[in-house]
Amino acid sequence: MLTGEIRSQIDSIWNDFWSGGVSNPLSVIEQITYLLFIKRLDELQTLEEKKALVLKRPLERPTFPEGNDPEGRPYRDLRWSVFKSFEPREMFAVVDRHVFPFLQRLGGEGSAFAQHMKDARLAIATPALLSKAVEKLDAVPMEDRDTKGDVYEYMLGKIASAGQNGQFRTPRHIIALMVELVAPTPTDIICDPAAGTCGFLVAASEYLRREYPEVMQDPKLRQHFHDEAFNGFDFDATMLRIGAMNMMLHGVEGANVAYRDSLAEDHTADSGHYSVILANPPFAGSLDYEATAKDLQQIVKTKKTELLFLALFLRLLKVGGRAAVIVPEGVLFGSSKAHKELRRMLIEDHKLDAVISLPSGVFRPYAGVSTAILVFTKTGVGGTDFVWFYDIEADGWSLDDKRQPLLSDDKLGPRPAAALNEGEHGKNNLPDVATRWRDRATSECDRPRTAQSFCMDKAAIAANNYDLSINRYKESSHEEIDHASPAEIIVELRRLESEISESLSRLEEHIA
Numbered sequence: 001m002l003t004g005e006i007r008s009q010i011d012s013i014w015n016d017f018w019s020g021g022v023s024n025p026l027s028v029i030e031q032i033t034y035l036l037f038i039k040r041l042d043e044l045q046t047l048e049e050k051k052a053l054v055l056k057r058p059l060e061r062p063t064f065p066e067g068n069d070p071e072g073r074p075y076r077d078l079r080w081s082v083f084k085s086f087e088p089r090e091m092f093a094v095v096d097r098h099v100f101p102f103l104q105r106l107g108g109e110g111s112a113f114a115q116h117m118k119d120a121r122l123a124i125a126t127p128a129l130l131s132k133a134v135e136k137l138d139a140v141p142m143e144d145r146d147t148k149g150d151v152y153e154y155m156l157g158k159i160a161s162a163g164q165n166g167q168f169r170t171p172r173h174i175i176a177l178m179v180e181l182v183a184p185t186p187t188d189i190i191c192d193p194a195a196g197t198c199g200f201l202v203a204a205s206e207y208l209r210r211e212y213p214e215v216m217q218d219p220k221l222r223q224h225f226h227d228e229a230f231n232g233f234d235f236d237a238t239m240l241r242i243g244a245m246n247m248m249l250h251g252v253e254g255a256n257v258a259y260r261d262s263l264a265e266d267h268t269a270d271s272g273h274y275s276v277i278l279a280n281p282p283f284a285g286s287l288d289y290e291a292t293a294k295d296l297q298q299i300v301k302t303k304k305t306e307l308l309f310l311a312l313f314l315r316l317l318k319v320g321g322r323a324a325v326i327v328p329e330g331v332l333f334g335s336s337k338a339h340k341e342l343r344r345m346l347i348e349d350h351k352l353d354a355v356i357s358l359p360s361g362v363f364r365p366y367a368g369v370s371t372a373i374l375v376f377t378k379t380g381v382g383g384t385d386f387v388w389f390y391d392i393e394a395d396g397w398s399l400d401d402k403r404q405p406l407l408s409d410d411k412l413g414p415r416p417a418a419a420l421n422e423g424e425h426g427k428n429n430l431p432d433v434a435t436r437w438r439d440r441a442t443s444e445c446d447r448p449r450t451a452q453s454f455c456m457d458k459a460a461i462a463a464n465n466y467d468l469s470i471n472r473y474k475e476s477s478h479e480e481i482d483h484a485s486p487a488e489i490i491v492e493l494r495r496l497e498s499e500i501s502e503s504l505s506r507l508e509e510h511i512a
Contacts, residue, residue, distance in 0.1 A: 006140060006141070006151065007154060009136060009139065009140050010140070010151060010154055010155065012136060013032065013133055013136045013137060014028060014032075014155075014158065016129060016132050016133060016136070017031065017032070017124075017129070017133070020124070020125060020126065020129035021125050022123060022124065022125075022129075025158060026238055026242075027123055028158075029155050029156065029158070029242060030123075030238060030241065030242060031122075031123055031124055031133075032133070032137070032155060033152075033155075033241070033242055033245045033246075033249075034100075034103070034120065034122075034245075035133060035134065035137055036137065036151075036152075036245070036249060037103075037245045037248065037249070038080055038095075038099060038103070039080045039137065039138070040248065040249060041063050041064075041079075041080070041106075042063075042064075042079045042080035042081050044063055045062065045063045045064050045079065046081070048060065048061055048062060048063075063106075064076065064078060064079055069098055069101070069102060070101075071097065071098060071101075073094065073097075073098045075102075077094055077098070078094065078098055078099050078102050080134075080138075083095065083099070083134075084134050084135070084138055088127035088128055088130065088131035089127045091127065091130060091131055091134065092124075092126075092127035092130050092131075095122055095130060096122045100120055100121060100122055103117050103120055104117045104118055104120060117241065119237060120241065152246055152249055152250070156197055156199070156246075170199055170200070170280040170326070170363075171362060171363075171395070171397075172199065172203070172413075173395060173396060173397075173412060173413045173414065173430060174326075174358070174362060174373075174395065175199050175200055175203045175278075176203055176413055176414050176415070177373075177413075177414040177430050177433060177434065178200070178278055178324040178326075178373060179200070179203045179204050179207045179278065179324075180207075180414050180415065180434045180437075181324045181354070181373070181375050181434075181437060182276050182278065182322050182323070182324045182375070183207075183211075184204050184207060184208060184276050185208075185212070186208060186212045186214070186215045186218075186221045186224070186225070186229075187221075187224065187275075188229065188275045188276045189228060189229060189231065189273065189274050189275050189276070190204050190229055190230055190231065190274065190275070190276040190277075190278065191231040191232070191233075191273075191274040191276070191277050191278075191316060192231075192232045192233070192277070192278055192279045193232075193233050193260075193262040193277070193279055193281065193309070193312055193313070193316065194233070194234065194262060194279050194280070194281035194282060194309070195232025195233055195234045195239075195240075195243050195257060196234060196236075196239050196243060197239060197242050197243050197246055198230075198232050198243035198244070198246045198247050198255070198257060199246075200232075200278035200279065200280075201230045201231075201232050201243075201247060201252075201255060201278075202246060202247065202250045202252075203278075204229075204230065204276070204278060205225070205229075205230060205247075205250060205251070205252050206250070208225065208229075209251075225252070226252060226253040226254045226255075227253075227254040228256075230247065230252055230255040230256065231255070231256040231257075231258075231274065232247075232255065232256070232257045232258075233257075233258055233259070233260035233262050234257075234259070234260070235259060235260065235261040235262075237259065240257055240258075240259060243257050244257040262281075262309075262312055263292055263293060263296065263305065263308050263309070263312065264292065264293055265293055266293050266294065266295055267293060267295055267296075267312070267315050267316060268295065270316060271295070271315055271316065272315075272316070272317065272318045272319070273316065273318060274316050274317055274318060274321060275317070275318055275320070275321045275322070276321060276322060276323070277313050277316060277317055277321070277322075277323040277324075277325065278323070278324055278325070279309070279313070279323075279325045279326070280325070280326040281305075281306075281309040281325070281326075282305070283305050283306045283309075283327075283328050292308060293312075295315060296308050296311045296312055296315065299311035299314060299315060299345075300338050300341060300342050300345070301337075301338060302336075302338035302342075304336075304338065304339075306327055306328055306330070306331050307331065307338050307339065307342050309325075310325070310327065310331070310342055310346075310374075311342070313325060314345075314350070314378055317378040318378070319378055319379060319380055320377065320378065320379070321377070321378050322353075322375070322376070322377045322378075323374070323375070323376055323377075323378075324373055324374070324375045325373070325374055326358075326371050326372070326373055326374075327371065327372055327373075327374055328369055328370070328371055329369070329370040329371060329372060329469070331343075331372075331374075331468075332355065332372055332467070332468040332469040333467050333468065333469040333472070335465070340465055340466055343466035343467075343468060344462075344466050346374075346376055346384075347384045347387070347458060347461060347462070347466055348382055348384070348462075349379075349380065349381075349382060350376055350377060350378050350379050350380065350382070350383070350384070351376060351377040351378075351379050351382070351383035351384050352374070352375075352376045352384050352387050352468075353375040353376055353377060353387070353388065353440075354373070354374070354375040354387065354388040354389070354390065354437065354440070355372055355373075355374060355375075355387060355388075355389050355390075355468050355470065356372060356373040356375070356389075356390045356392060356433065357370075357372045357389075357390070357391045357392060357469075357470050358370070358371045358372060358373065358392055358395070359392060359393060359394065359395060359399050360399070361398075361399025361400060361403075362395060362399070364399065364400065364401050364403055365401035365402075365403065372468075374468075384458050385457075385458055386445065386455040386456060386457050386458060387455065387456050387458070387461060387468070388437070388440040388444060388453065388454075388455050389453060389454055389455070389456060389470045389473065389474070390429075390433050390436065390437075390452065390453040391452055391453070391470050391474065392429045392430070392433060393426075393429060393452070394406070394426060394427050394428060394429050395428065395429065395430060396411075396412040396413065396427060396428035396430060397412075406427040406428070407420075407424055407427055407428055411424055411428065412428060413428075413430060413431075414430040414431055414433065414434045415431065415434065416428070416431055429452070432452075433453075436453050440455065448475070449473055449474055449475040450474070450475050450476065454473075454474075456473050460473070
């Protein structure tokens with residue numbers, strides 16, 4: 001966790017950008033990210049130089065070569081440790097005219113990194129602002145990878161609080177829970193087809209470092225970790241740059257973060273390639289058939305993006321691959337033919353492991369939509385005997401627009417540092433989700449349907465048109481009031497609204 005002092009330093013840098021005319025929060029974090037990345041390149045060069053000195057051999061992987069750049073400037077001047085001492089106007093000239101072109105060439109012509117950086121430019125308007133930002137960032141203690149990651153996560157949180165760009169951010173503790181559910185291993189190939197800032201991939205990398213220390217010790221596993229394990233796609237160039245640098249700042253050197261419109265492009269090349277999928281894709285409503293990948297239409301005939309993404313996940317997963325993905329509530333009970341068919345497919349043709357309902361305030365302040373986590377395994381031959389349901393009522397944070405923590409830092413997230421008592425469980429259900437998930441095939445099968453979690457037989461779900469909303473199956477205990485709560489009424493109204501909307505859509509298509 002970041003100290004209050006480091007948070008204050010980052011806030012101060014952020015405020016300098018705002019007062020210096022860089023007001024778009026994405027632009028602020030993009031410019032700070034460039035500077036952090038430039039600083040990181042110098043650190044890597046210093047590390048290689050120390051290694052070469054100790055081993056008494058030439059540099060193996062120099063970031064900054066000997067000699068001059070194409071403009072005649074010595075490459076050594078492009079290093080953070082050198083230009084940070086320059087007078088502001090000279091610093092500005094070096095960073096603008098030499099460092100950024102160097103970044104664009106880094107990795108070689110045609111490399112994924114070069115593609116991300118081809119439009120990168122210095123958007124800091126004055127030498128004074130650049131000098132101030134460099135000075136303050138240099139003073140932030142980020143020697144250790146965890147601190148670098150925490151600094152970055154803190155800045156990404158500022159995107160969410162800024163409002164309009166918050167859709168790019170899934171809460172870190174929800175991501176951590178989903179990673180716990182799929183439990184990636186050192187040989188997995190992990191993909192997020194709607195990567196954004198690469199939060200899921202970062203969390204998966206941290207999980208592997210923590211659970212499998214041998215990843216960094218075994219040369220083969222280390223190479224797989226850096227070059228093959230993490231794959232993310234997005235069609236927003238700014239988010240791709242931020243995501244790619246996020247992975248590098250978290251210690252993953254060669255993540256495949258690439259430009260792709262996941263719903264529009266054919267997926268023949270990487271069909272069945274990935275063993276784990278983690279995602280919270282954007283759900284924009286409907287797409288034209290003409291704009292949708294034909295291989296996805298073969299799985300499910302629909303224009304709804306939330307269903308097309310599920311079809312995409314099934315297409316990309318290899319047999320035996322597993323996924324934990326966030327879907328809007330309508331996927332669970334939508335009455336259209338496509339909704340029912342996709343749910344039937346997950347249950348009858350593959351193995352649907354769990355449906356975990358999230359509180360409607362999880363994505364506030366920028367969205368109040370009700371969502372759920374689906375956990376499933378691609379088999380192609382069925383395998384669903386029962387589905388495990390869990391109704392998360394509290395995630396450790398207030399469910400209003402402020403989203404304030406309800407517990408101390410050591411009691412938040414799915415794996416808190418300190419144990420929670422019964423009262424604290426009522427404020428953070430996530431550790432309980434992780435514990436019960438591990439028992440879903442044993443003691444969880446004996447829980448009554450009045451409990452917070454329970455299992456439902458496949459036949460019962462099939463008899464209900466494959467409805468996956470927890471309220472379809474959950475029963476009230478004798479101690480509960482015998483009339484519906486406001487929350488239950490809202491859920492039922494949403495269900496009716498969805499069914500009416502689907503009926504109207506079918507009617508309009510029939511008339512047309």
